[in-house]
Amino acid sequence: MTRVWRVVACVGLLAVIAVVQRVAPGPAEQYAPITTAGGLGSQVRTEEFVVRAERVAFARAVQFKDELGFVGEPMTTPGVWMVVWATAAATSEALRLQGVEVETAEGSVYAASDALGTLDKVELQPGMPVHGPLLFEVPPQAVAGVTLKVFTQGQRGLRWLGGGTSIDLGVKGTPAPAPALVIGGTREL
Amino acid sequence: MKRNLAFALGLLLVLPALVALRVLPWRHKYEVSTKTASEIVTASAGRAAVMAGMEWRLKSITEGVPQQGARPIPPRTKVAVAVYSVKPVTAQAVKWFDDPKAGLACPAVAVDGLGRRWKATIRRDLVPEDGQHAYGCVIVKDRDENVPLPLNQERTIRAVFVVPQDALRSLGLEVRVSTWEQGLVRLNR
Numbered sequence: 017m018t019r020v021w022r023v024v025a026c027v028g029l030l031a032v033i034a035v036v037q038r039v040a041p042g043p044a045e046q047y048a049p050i051t052t053a054g055g056l057g058s059q060v061r062t063e064e065f066v067v068r069a070e071r072v073a074f075a076r077a078v079q080f081k082d083e084l085g086f087v088g089e090p091m092t093t094p095g096v097w098m099v100v101w102a103t104a105a106a107t108s109e110a111l112r113l114q115g116v117e118v119e120t121a122e123g124s125v126y127a128a129s130d131a132l133g134t135l136d137k138v139e140l141q142p143g144m145p146v147h148g149p150l151l152f153e154v155p156p157q158a159v160a161g162v163t164l165k166v167f168t169q170g171q172r173g174l175r176w177l178g179g180g181t182s183i184d185l186g187v188k189g190t191p192a193p194a195p196a197l198v199i200g201g202t203r204e205l
Numbered sequence: 206m207k208r209n210l211a212f213a214l215g216l217l218l219v220l221p222a223l224v225a226l227r228v229l230p231w232r233h234k235y236e237v238s239t240k241t242a243s244e245i246v247t248a249s250a251g252r253a254a255v256m257a258g259m260e261w262r263l264k265s266i267t268e269g270v271p272q273q274g275a276r277p278i279p280p281r282t283k284v285a286v287a288v289y290s291v292k293p294v295t296a297q298a299v300k301w302f303d304d305p306k307a308g309l310a311c312p313a314v315a316v317d318g319l320g321r322r323w324k325a326t327i328r329r330d331l332v333p334e335d336g337q338h339a340y341g342c343v344i345v346k347d348r349d350e351n352v353p354l355p356l357n358q359e360r361t362i363r364a365v366f367v368v369p370q371d372a373l374r375s376l377g378l379e380v381r382v383s384t385w386e387q388g389l390v391r392l393n394r
Contacts, residue, residue, distance in 0.1 A: 109322045142321035143369035144279050204279035 049167055049180035056186045062179025064111060064168050065140060067104040069183045074098055074159075075197035078151065080133050087198055091131065096193040098152040100164055100185065102135055103205065105145040111168050112139055118152050118185070121161035126154050133201040148202030159187050247391040256388045258298030259342075263392035264288040264361060266315075266376050269332040276330065283373045284331050285315060285366040289380065289392060291342050292359040301384055302343060302354040310383045311342040315366040316391075318375030325364040338363035 054060035059068045077090040078097045091097075104113060113136045116128040128136055128150055135148035150164070164183040246261075248254035253262040269284035271277075278284060291311070293299045301309040315323045338361045344352035354360050368376065375394075382388040 108320055110324055141323060141367075143372060144282060144367075 047176040049169075049176075049178045051165075051180040051182050054181060054183045056184065058183075060181045060183055061107075062181060063107065064109075064179040065104055065106050065113065065166075066145075067102055067113070067166055067181055067183075069100050069102045069164055069185060071101040072098065072185050072187060073101075073197060074156070074191040074193035075195070076193050077196040079196065079198045080131070081198050081200050082133075083201070090196060093153045095153050095155045096159075096191070097129075097197070098154045098159060098162075099197060099199055100150040100152070101147070102150055102164075103145050103147045104135060104140055104166075106140040106142045108142055110139050110141050112136065113166050114169055115165070115167035116150055117165045118154065118159075118162050119165055119182075120154075120158045122158065124158060125165075126152050128152055135202055138202050145205045146202050147205050149199050151199075156190055156193065159191060160189055162187050243386050244388045245391065246388070248393065250394050254390045254392065255294065256382050256390045257301070257384045257386070258293060258295030259301075259382065260292040260294050261380055261382075261390045261392060262290045262292075263378055263394065264290055266378070266394060268373060269365060271331050272333055274330070276328070278331070278367050281370050282367050283370045285368050285373055285376055286332055287313065287315065287364045287366065287376075287378055288338055288361055289313065289364070289378055290359045290361045291354075293354055293356055296356065299354065299356050303351055305343075305345065305349060305351050308383070309343050311380050313362070313364045313378050313380045315364075315368055315372075315376050316379050317368070317372035317377075319372075321372060322379070323366050323368050323372075326367050328365070331365055331367075335363075337361065340364075 050063070052060050052062050054069075056069055056072070059066060075097045077092045078099065079090050080088045082088070098118065100118075116136045117125050119125050128134065129152060131151055133148075134151050135146060136150060138146055138148070140146055154162070162185050164181065164185055166181045166183075168178050244256065246254040246256045248261065248263070250263075253260045255261070266285055266287045269286040271284055293302060301307050313325060315325075340363065342360065342362060344360075346352045364378075366376075377394050378392040380390040380392065382390055
C-alpha cells in the first residue's frame with residue numbers, strides 16, 4: 017500500500033511540475049515592460065514618463081508646418097496617416113519616447129513614422145511637458161480598436177521592466193480620412 | 206571526520222574566491238559600461254566632498270536672466286546658473302587633469318528636492334559669458350595637451366540649466382566623476 021501511495025505521489029508531483037512549467041511566464045513575459053493602461057484624454061503615468069493622447073485624425077496626406085508658418089511638401093502613403101496628438105513629459109530624468117507603435121485589435125503592430133517634427137523625436141525633460149503629433153502609416157480597414165504603445169526603448173529585446181503604456185485610442189469602424197492634413201510640430205507647454 | 210571537515214572548510218574558501226575572480230572583473234566592466242556609480246559622496250550645504258583625490262564644492266546656484274535676443278525658454282521655466290569647483294588634493298588627481306589620455310570627465314546635472322534631474326544646457330545665448338569659469342573640469346589646450354591644474358589649486362566651473370520654476374529653490378548638483386572607476390558627488394545647497 018505504501019508503495020502505491022509513493023507512486024501516486026510521484027505521478028502527482030510530476031503532473032504539478034508539468035502544469036507549473038506550462039503556466040510559468042517565460043523570460044519575455046518576466047522581463048516585459050510594466051505597462052499602464054489608459055484611454056484617450058486620460059493622463060497615463062509610468063515610472064519614467066507621463067503621456068496623454070488627446071486627439072486622433074486620419075488623412076491621405078500630411079504636411080508639416082514649421083514655427084515660421086511654412087508648410088512642407090505633402091507626404092503620402094499607400095494606407096492612411098493616423099495622427100495622434102499627445103502631451104508628454106519625463107518623470108525624473110530626460111528621455112526620448114522610443115518604440116512608439118500602434119497595435120490593432122488583430123495584433124498587428126505599426127511603428128511610428130520616422131518623419132521629423134513628431135513628439136517621439138524630442139528629448140523630454142522632467143516637469144516640462146511637450147505637445148506634438150505622433151504619426152503612423154496604417155491600413156484604414158484595421159484601425160478599429162487600435163491602441164497606442166509608448167516605451168522608452170526602441171529595441172523590443174531591451175525593454176526589460178521599463179515603463180510602457182497601452183492607450184485605447186477609441187477608434188471605431190473604418191475612418192473616413194481627410195484628403196490632406198496640415199500639422200504643426202512640437203511645442204513646449 | 207577531520208579530513209572531511211578540512212575539505213568542507215577548503216570548499217567554503219575556494220568557492221567564493223573562484224566566484225569573486227569571475228564576477229569582479231565583470232562588475233567593473235558593468236559599472237563602466239552602465240555608468241553605475243561605485244562610490245557616492247554627499248556634501249551638505251557649504252561643505253566640500255572628496256572623491257578620487259579631488260575636492261568638490263558647490264559655490265552658488267543663482268537664477269539667471271536670459272539675455273535680450275536669446276531664444277525663449279519654455280513656459281514656467283527658469284534659468285539656473287550653477288558654479289562649482291574642483292581642487293586636486295593628491296598627486297594622482299593632478300595626473301587626471303594633466304593627461305588628455307586619462308579621460309577624466311565630470312558632467313554635472315541639476316537635481317531638485319523631488320529627485321528630478323536636468324542636464325546642463327549647451328545653449329550659449331542664455332546668459333552672458335563671464336570668462337571667469339571653465340565649462341568642464343578638464344580644459345583642453347591642444348589635442349595632446351590639457352591646461353594643467355596644480356596640486357591644491359581650485360578650478361571653478363559654470364553650468365547653466367533650464368528647470369521648472371518650482372525646482373529652482375531646492376536645486377543641488379550631482380557631478381559624475383569618471384576616472385578608472387565611476388563615482389558620484391552630490392553637492393547640496
